[in-house]
Amino acid sequence: MFSNSNCFRCGKNSLLIDEVTGEQFCSKCGYVISEKLDASGPEWRSFQKEGGTDPTRTGAPTSLTMHDRGLATIISPMNKDSSGKPLTSTMKRTIERLRTWDSRSKVNAPVDKNLRQALSELSTLKDKLSLSDAVIEKASYIYRKALERKLVRGRSISAMIAAALYAACRDAETPRTLKDITNTANVKRKDIAKCYRLLHHELELKVPVVDSIQCISRISSKLKITEKAKRYTVKLLQEVQKRKESAGKDPMGLAASALYLSCVKNEVSVTQRDMAESANVTEVTIRNRCKDLKRLNIEV
């Protein structure tokens, strides 16, 4: 159906699909080919229930769900994302796999369409959060699982891919807080958290609990803290974990508080505010955790 993929106006072979509107347009001259919708008619066949009128198809043929589906069966041969930027090598490999599947079967077309958009968003998140390829691979794997299990339907792709990314970060012990991702993905924290819990529950992800001890270096990297104080903090937190007092507490807050107490004890001058800022928690949280820690009377 894309026998003529050259632009009608400038003749260049540079047609792309706008992910949002579903329109085909020329990336060279900007010409928009709206006739594309009419041409995609035969492609609808796989959504037609055999032998009868499908009630969902009685509306105008230009409904969003229709032309999305009609368009979803091709993957642009160019290695560009929806904003026209080149794909990273990781993403390129993934897309190539997709093309292979696509050529074998058109049945999964809507899923591929969804996946492509998700991977495109993932690609921009990767850049902004400076994450490794391994984490991205893991995130796309999780997202694909979610698609298989039909967990994405009815939920926003952005929230779900962000949640998958968060899960991948947790899994790879690459500490990125939910907040980091929230700020980058332009999705409400609440929504990402909800999707993450869904993924965690439904896919039975065995995500390691964030170890507060690993937070120490991340927090203290922004402050000047002696090695002695850090070692003291590690011992303190190990004792806390042994006593199972760390459950249910924000690891960053706990680590920051332990670090703060160590600093006081080891005469490193640091304010609660500094500590709270580096750990991305509030001073109040620091104080509450400090109170807990003092109550434990841990001698190290």
Added chain:
DNA sequence: TAAGATAAGAGGGACAT
């Protein structure tokens, strides 16, 4: 100025209705 205290509110898990 830093630290501590208090209050109000959000969000979600557990559990009962």
Added chain:
DNA sequence: ATGTCAGTCTTATCTTA
């Protein structure tokens, strides 16, 4: 499904040393 409860964290404001 909906509501309540206890617990956590955040924001804001006020007090204390």
